[in-house]
Amino acid sequence: xxxxxxxxxxxxxxxxxxxxxxxxxxxxxxxxxxxxxxxxxxxxxxxxxxxxxxxxxxxxxxxxxxxxxxxxxxxxxxxxxxxxxxxxxxxxxxxxxxxxxxxxxxxxxxxx
Amino acid sequence: xxxxxxxxxxxxxxxxxxxxxxxxxxxxxxxxxxxxxxxxxxxxxxxxxxxxxxxxxxxxxxxxxxxxxxxxxxxxxxxxxxxxxxxxxxxxxxxxxxxxxxxxxxxxxxxx
Numbered sequence: 001x002x003x004x005x006x007x008x009x010x011x012x013x014x015x016x017x018x019x020x021x022x023x024x025x026x027x028x029x030x031x032x033x034x035x036x037x038x039x040x041x042x043x044x045x046x047x048x049x050x051x052x053x054x055x056x057x058x059x060x061x062x063x064x065x066x067x068x069x070x071x072x073x074x075x076x077x078x079x080x081x082x083x084x085x086x087x088x089x090x091x092x093x094x095x096x097x098x099x100x101x102x103x104x105x106x107x108x109x110x111x112x
Numbered sequence: 113x114x115x116x117x118x119x120x121x122x123x124x125x126x127x128x129x130x131x132x133x134x135x136x137x138x139x140x141x142x143x144x145x146x147x148x149x150x151x152x153x154x155x156x157x158x159x160x161x162x163x164x165x166x167x168x169x170x171x172x173x174x175x176x177x178x179x180x181x182x183x184x185x186x187x188x189x190x191x192x193x194x195x196x197x198x199x200x201x202x203x204x205x206x207x208x209x210x211x212x213x214x215x216x217x218x219x220x221x222x223x224x
Binding site for chain 2: 004031033040041043045048056058090092094096097099100101102105106
């Protein structure tokens with residue numbers, strides 16, 4: 001079974017802090033994705049990556065950056081956390097060329 | 113651009129009732145269609161998929177048929193259980209980027 005893990009299930013940070021969310025997958029997938037999930041808005045794509053050191057902006061990249069130094073790991077960075085970034089963050093991975101994505105359990109981030 | 117529209121929730125049913133969650137899409141070309149399920153406190157899991165017109169995806173008693181003429185992919189189950197209580201997302205995969213486009217999700221609550 002594909003396993004996607006995220007570094008924390010719950011995280012509380014203060015406004016202005018730099019926040020790192022880590023995602024690791026164990027199936028050698030080329031594609032990795034970061035989404036945020038908010039009530040009534042569904043899933044919105046923040047960034048995605050096709051390969052190591054490759055990244056592309058999704059629909060809502062403002063206030064976020066990403067890093068992919070190794071194939072299995074995709075990090076989401078909030079350079080200066082703000083309260084409007086309080087949300088559920090979901091990571092996913094997929095085989096290159098296929099649409100089927102496998103999701104991690106999510107990180108619920110609260111910025112106070 | 114491509115989009116997915118699914119029925120607003122919450123949907124509240126009694127155990128053993130029949131379930132339909134409507135999903136329609138707008139897309140160019142021939143997208144793949146998916147239903148994902150999110151149980152409380154967890155990430156998304158793939159429930160079923162269909163990759164071409166008239167395909168029927170099925171899993172765990174749930175079914176959905178890819179209807180190109182009505183651009184729909186409605187989710188159905190003949191007899192729901194309390195354990196089916198979750199949020200259900202319809203998603204579309206198309207184009208060269210391997211991204212998924214998600215609907216806003218439908219919360220299903222099944223009462224005993």
